[in-house]
Amino acid sequence: MIEYMPRESPIHRLNPLAKMTWAFAVMILALIFNQIDYLLVILGTVLIVAVLAGIYREMLGVLKGLLMFAVFLVVLQVLFYRQGTVLFFLLPLDYLPVTREALLLGVAMSLRMMTVLLSFVVFLATTQFKDMVVALTDKLKLPYDYVFMFMTALRFVPVFLNEIVKVREAQAARGCQVDGHHPIVKVKAYTQVAVPLVLISLRKAEGLAIAMETRGYGSNQRTYFKEQPITRIDRVVMMAIGLFVVAGVIIRLQGFGMI
């Protein structure tokens, strides 16, 4: 899900910092409003960016996946939010009332969640890890060790998923019922997957550390092969994003956009 998708697009060409600013701006805007039409507009802009980046179809897939959680959020609101006008009852004899406010709030929460997550997925899908690292350390002056740690952690997610599959296969091939359907048997079988996985991970980490040291990690001031200049376009984009956020905050302070 958080994989780089190589394309030739203006979004891909933007400086990682500009895209990061955008993702955070989307988050701020999505968090300060909780009215459905406002949130729909924000989600719409995220989708427009996805179209510009040429990854529209993949993002629709991600949205579909998120929809499941969205439904879950709506159900939670409906079950636990009881104030407001009752629309109908889920069970006969007036049990489990569903209120208009609960529905609206539930949908708003879902939209918020989808918008924020999608903006970060778009960001990660259009930005290469190494460019992100350069942007964070060279431009934002964050300590390289931490940036590297964070990036490696992200980078290792697919590797781990792959290892899990392999360990499961190896254990199933010895007659261990990791592929069973009974929930208790399955949970028990998972220790047999977890232990090799942890051991393999430790070995991988150790190997990585040694490989890094042999290549001179931390021996000197780092320089970067690929500079990531902040172009005029990047500046304009970041400024526009900033203006949008300020405008959003002002609108919100005027009392608009809240239920």
Next chain:
Amino acid sequence: MKAHSVIKVEDLVYSYGDHRVLKNVNLTVHAGEFVAIIGENGAGKSTLTRHFNGLLKPLSGRVVVGGEETKHCKVSQLARHVGYVFQNPDHQLFHNTVEKEVAFGVKNLGLSTQTIQDRVAEALQAVGLDEYRDSYPYDLSKGQRQRVALAAVLAMRPEVIVLDEPTTGQDYREMMQIMEMIQVLNQKGHTIIFITHDMALVAEFAKRVIVLCEGKILQDDSVEAVFTCPDFLKQSFLELPSITQLGNGLSHPEISAPFLTVDEAYNTLKPLLGGEAID
């Protein structure tokens, strides 16, 4: 009379995404056979053998193991019939001692404690790890860990044993030890299928060779037959063992079959050169 078939593959097709890895593979493995699967990297060797214990299910076509179609079986059930020794043993090791590790698979079969103990002891003896029974598996060398994984499969005594490059990372002595052990198993009646890049091993141990090339079976015949027409091998970038090349290159009327081992070559050539063959 031919022995009964243990694995039957019919029109097997498999792809990873858009990439078609196996294209209409047909083959039958009979009980007691000793089969080597060779081919360049990416030819589909592992993909094919992974169908034998149900790790992969055919996209189209059928794979029948022990009379049942794998499509309807779980891997953990098929494990009773087909043991699989993976390239990397570390994906399965998780016990504190070698002994417990080897016992794990047998326990999954639900046998009595006595039987489990006997089988574990026998398997450890077979792979020569008797003295390491109380060692921590991760303290062993890679080659030894590979043999632990092999012992774990042996203890389950499956009819068919699939080995995915069992000799990678082993030194010559370890390699020979493993192959000789596999040979003994074969003589005891187990069906052996192994993937390898080492043509000398094929020559010395296998009875039947399957050459895979770009997802198709290029050749499927006895070792002698495959080694007499090396053109097919060249097509999949495989080279005959040096001793076989020498024999084929001599093309002497007295040399009727390709040399598979140095001993064979020696025994054939010695009398031709005017000496006496010794045993």
